[in-house]
Amino acid sequence: MHLPRYRSSVAADLCIATESVQADANNFAVLELFTERRDMMSLPVTEQDRPIGLISRNIFMSQMSKPFYHEVYGKKSCIAFMDKEPLIVDAAMSIEDLTFRAVEAGEKALADGFIITEDGVLAGVGFGLQLMNVVATLQAEKNRQIMHSIDYASVIQRALLRSSSAELRAALPDAHLEWQPRDVVGGDFYLFERHAGGWFAALADCTGHGVPGAFMTLIASSALSQALRDLGPHDPAALIGAVSRAIKTLLGQDDATVEAGAGSNDGMDCAFICHDDASGQLHFAGAKQSLYLVAPGQDEVQCLDGARMGVGYVDTPAGHAWQNHVLEVVPGSLLFLTTDGLLDQIGGARDIAYGKRRMREQLLARRAAPAGEVAAALLHDFGAWQGKQPRRDDLTFFCFRL
Secondary structure, eight states: OOOOOGGGOBGGGGOBOOOOEETTOBHHHHHHHHHHOTTOOEEEEEETTEEEEEEEHHHHHHHHTSTTHHHHHTTSBGGGGOBSSOOEEETTSBHHHHHHHHHHHOHHHHHTOEEEEETTEEEEEEOHHHHHHHHHHHHHHHHHHHHHHHHHHHHHHHHHHHHHHHHHHHHOSSEEEEEEOSSSSOSEEEEEEEETTEEEEEEEEESSSHHHHHHHHHHHHHHHHHHHHHHOSSOHHHHHHHHHHHHHHHTTOSHHHHTTOOSOOOOEEEEEEEEETTTOEEEEEEESOEEEEEOTTOSSOEEEEOBSOOBSOTTSOTTOOOOOEEEEOOTTOEEEEEOHHHHTOEETTTTEEOHHHHHHHHHHHTTTSOHHHHHHHHHHHHHHHHTTSOOOSOEEEEEEEO
16 A cells, blocks of 8 residues: 655545445345455445444354344344444545544444545545554654654754864863763753963753753853853853853743743753963853862862852842852863763662762873873773663763863
């Protein structure tokens, strides 16, 4: 059976021409038809070519095989064994509407079939198995089209991040940026750009993952780009505040709409860094993300925590001010930023989170190695920890040496 494209599929595509009987036909006539036509599973009953009922072969033959039923019912009207309320649909009805109608009609529509008409006149019958096959085929095609769209969205998302990767390689030779969306597209994003006298970097984890998360990255990254144009890169805390206000406004989560009940509660966690080449100072501000640092000769990982206030959410005050931290970084220090996709991954023998302790151990064990080797060792240990557990979230981290 040839199937048309999803949008034009209608009940007529399932229609099988069939014989019918008039309402005044007796049950011997029906028995004769079913005996001659062993492929006939249902028989429409009509009055002036308009269907009024449907006789199921299985039910009819079961009843007529009972003792004395031939004698009692043989010469009576066939409506005695007729379903008087069969599912009757027009040939132009869409497959989607037909599916809903069949489900509403119950098991009999799927087991015994349904009647298809054109302008109220009998056109034929359709069956549940056909309908399920068509729906499965159409759904597979629909899913294929959706996946094609998501795959293309991934191309776009990666293209948006590509310029930051190029800028990073030019500014920091000893650096590694890892971006692994849990699904085809993800809710983590990064930004890196050089400016006169230094560079700016951002690592962000937006609400959700997959397609919803990817939409949030577009909103948040656009807000960040606008904030950088308006404020410049030197005040990370002010940039976080500007992005938070923009998200709240764009999603209707600002103070004016929260009282009326905001329709969403989305935002992001992030870490923003601005580096000044002349002074060597690093300006850091974070929202539920931390900056980790291993100085040369040190046997511990320093942790500079960001604020515990998320960006853009309903309960984040519009006027909240994040704080900058200024670091005098010793040359050769290893610095590390990560989203919670690394820390929160379940695994190990006890199915617990990977956690900060294991991450710190990996950083310390290879504190003198190039950033790429540090990242590779961390990913290897992370993969072994995850084992057969499914990936819980997007995974993004930034490892670099000054």
